[in-house]
Amino acid sequence: MVSEFVVRAVALCHIIIWCSCSTGYPGSAFCIRTAHPLRKSQFPAMVSPAMLKGMNTEVYGEGHPFGDPAWYQAYNTPYYNDSHKQFRKLMREYVDEHIMSNVHDWDEKGVIPKEMYLEAGKQGTLALCIGRPWPEKYYGKAPWGFEPDYFHELIMYDEMSRTGSVGFQWGIAGGTTIGLPPVYHHGSEELKNRVMPPCVKGEKVCCLAITEPTAGSDVANLKCSAKLEGDFYILNGEKKWITNGIFADFFTVACRTGKPGVGGISLLLVEKDMPGVETRKMKCSGAWSSGTTYITFDDVKVPKGNLLGKEGKGFQYMMxxxxxxxxxxxxxxxxxxxxxxxxxxxxxxxxxxxxxxxxxxxxxxxxxxxxxxxxxxxxxxxxxxxxxxxxxxxxxxxxxxxxxxxxxxxxxxxxxxxxxxxxxxxxxxxxxxxxxxxxxxxxxxxxxxxxxxxxxxxxxxxxxxxxxxxxxxxxxxxxxxxxxxxxxxxx
Structure with a gap:
């Protein structure tokens, strides 16, 4: 027996034609689909379950027109397999059960509860944010029973963005998405072993600190500088509009260690409890729960072992x-x-x-x-x-x-x-x-x-x-x- 919901989804074109002819305006198709359940007696004679044989009738979600990507609504796709469908279901249930009804309150308060970071770590979503390959050495095997690809990551961002909140999205994973990959790909083994596990498990937060009061997309104009003195870099400068900065434990900082231009930029991993690091939350038009921050570095002593990769290669790593x-x-x-x-x-x-x-x-x-x-x-x-x-x-x-x-x-x-x-x-x-x-x-x-x-x-x-x-x-x-x-x- 084919459900009425599936019938109306796959026979949408027939319904639109029928409604346009019988009521005089195309909009009735939407009104019927969303406001009134269809009965089989309401279908035109040309639409019957027998016609559905061989058709893709797999619908996921509420079935609103354009309310989800096409592959949710009985359309064929070359991109997705059963693991993507399984992951989609897990993400939707997670968002609906734990997040959707709370986002407004979190945004108004300007903070996401700590337990949500731990839950995101448990779900594996934070580890998924850093790109490929999956960080098994620092997290363990993916909790879903398969190795994720970029389509799994796309599904994660897509499903979590159903909350309609930039603040939540950037608050829960913004820093991890852009701040942790340089550590993952260019940090020393000692640094990765110390930083990666707590960050991908939601116990700590890492953010990216590039933008300055006078340098945004023009990265070559950075003023923040670090001078090597013995076993430490002495870091001085300011960073502005830094996502997650107010509650971050680690800062991936772009700074000038050499000549002018992009060739003189390096990346240092700065830790919040280092003397000379000061943060203050910024008041912005939106994204209130993302922790947008102004950071000041005043003679901060950063161990040279916290250099990510090679000196002068920071711009390349950011790219x-x-x-x-x-x-x-x-x-x-x-x-x-x-x-x-x-x-x-x-x-x-x-x-x-x-x-x-x-x-x-x-x-x-x-x-x-x-x-x-x-x-x-x-x-x-x-x-x-x-x-x-x-x-x-x-x-x-x-x-x-x-x-x-x-x-x-x-x-x-x-x-x-x-x-x-x-x-x-x-x-x-x-x-x-x-x-x-x-x-x-x-x-x-x-x-x-x-x-x-x-x-x-x-x-x-x-x-x-x-x-x-x-x-x-x-x-x-x-x-x-x-x-x-x-x-x-x-x-």
Whole structure:
């Protein structure tokens, strides 16, 4: 027996045609799907369970149009397997049970309870944030019974972003995502053995400290400096807008140890209890529970063993993690846009004006359609990038994907901004009140800039995307022209 829910999901096109013909406006398809359960007697004769034979009828989630990625809603995909479906189920249950109803209160208080970090560590989500390979040496085997890939990480960001809270997302894992990978990949064994286990298990927090009052995307302009004196670097300077800084135990600090420009930048791991480290929480427009911080380093003595990798290679190490960082931004921003779309659809199916639900007004359907086409197109690009990360060797991904991840970040945050604005127009005054029906829409409108500016502003990303893609095309042409000559030389 095929359930009514599955029938209406896979027969959506037939339903839209039927509703348009029988009621006179296309919007009725949405109203029926979301507000009223369908009975078999309501289906047109052309739709029968027999027609479903051989069709993909696997639906996950609430089934709202565009409320989840297409592969949740009975569409075929080349990317996901049973382990992804299993992980999706675990993440959704975890978010719904432990997080969703608490996010607003945590954001208002500006802090996430410590036990949530420990729970995130237990779930394995913190270890998943640092990219591949899975840190088995410092965490143990993945708790789900399989080795995760980048699509599992995409699912994690996507499902957790259903909360509609940048503050929660960056608060629970922001520092780990961008601050811990340099330690994982370039720290000494002694340093990794001491820092990695407590951070991936949620016992301690590591953050990334690059941005300064006068240096953001222009990393080469860093003023924070460290001078080697004997067995210690003496660190002086300031860092601003540092995610997780107020409650971090470790800071991955970009500082100048040599000549001007990017060649003089190194990475030091600074510990919060070192004398001369001062932190103060910053008051920002949004992301209140992320712990945005102003940090001052005043003659901080950092053991030279806390140098990550080699001196003068800091910029190179940061660049190695930029693709992964932007990937995380893209995954979160796209779901935040989808949250605005889904909440708008749900609200528009209930709210009535002038004797009609909002979704029955063409101007509202136009807004929904614009949001939907942007979200779906953007998510497809994101999945393509995820596939490249999954299948390319690390060096090839660094070489080829920098421009794509930069441009995709702009796309994702612009779509988030558009959807947040349009959702606010649909919700009206409810989108201007903290809490209540418009809670997520109100919050995401405040937090758009927290996704658009960090990790590379739109202007920098657009320029970088074009320059890198142009250079890559030139290199590819050179390689193609050189290949026949090299083959002939071997003969």
């Amino acid at each position: 190695q993690n930029f693709n992964h960082e932007r990937f995380a931004f893209c995954a979160m921003s796209t779901r935040f846009a989808r949250v605005c779309l889904e909440d708008s659809l749900t609200f528009a199916g209930k709210r009535k004006t002038f004797g009609k639900t909002l979704i029955q007004h063409p101007v509202i359907r136009w807004k929904v359609a614009e949001m939907a086409r942007m979200v779906e197109a953007t998510h497809n690009w994101l999945e393509w990038i995820t596939y490249q990360l999954n299948t390319m060797p690390k060096m090839e991904a660094m070489l080829k994907l920098g421009g794509h991840t930069a441009l995709c970040k702009v796309q994702c945050t612009k779509v988030m901004e558009y959807c947040a604005r349009e959702a606010a127009q649909i919700f009206g005054g409810l989108s201007y009140s903290r809490g209540g029906q418009g809670e997520k829409v109100e919050r995401l409108n405040r937090e758009v800039r927290a996704m658009a500016i960090p990790g590379g502003s739109e202007e920098i990303m657009l320029d970088l995307g074009v320059k890198q893609s142009t250079k890559l095309a030139q290199m590819a042409k050179m390689f193609a022209e050189a290949a026949p000559q090299q083959a002939a030389a071997k003969l």
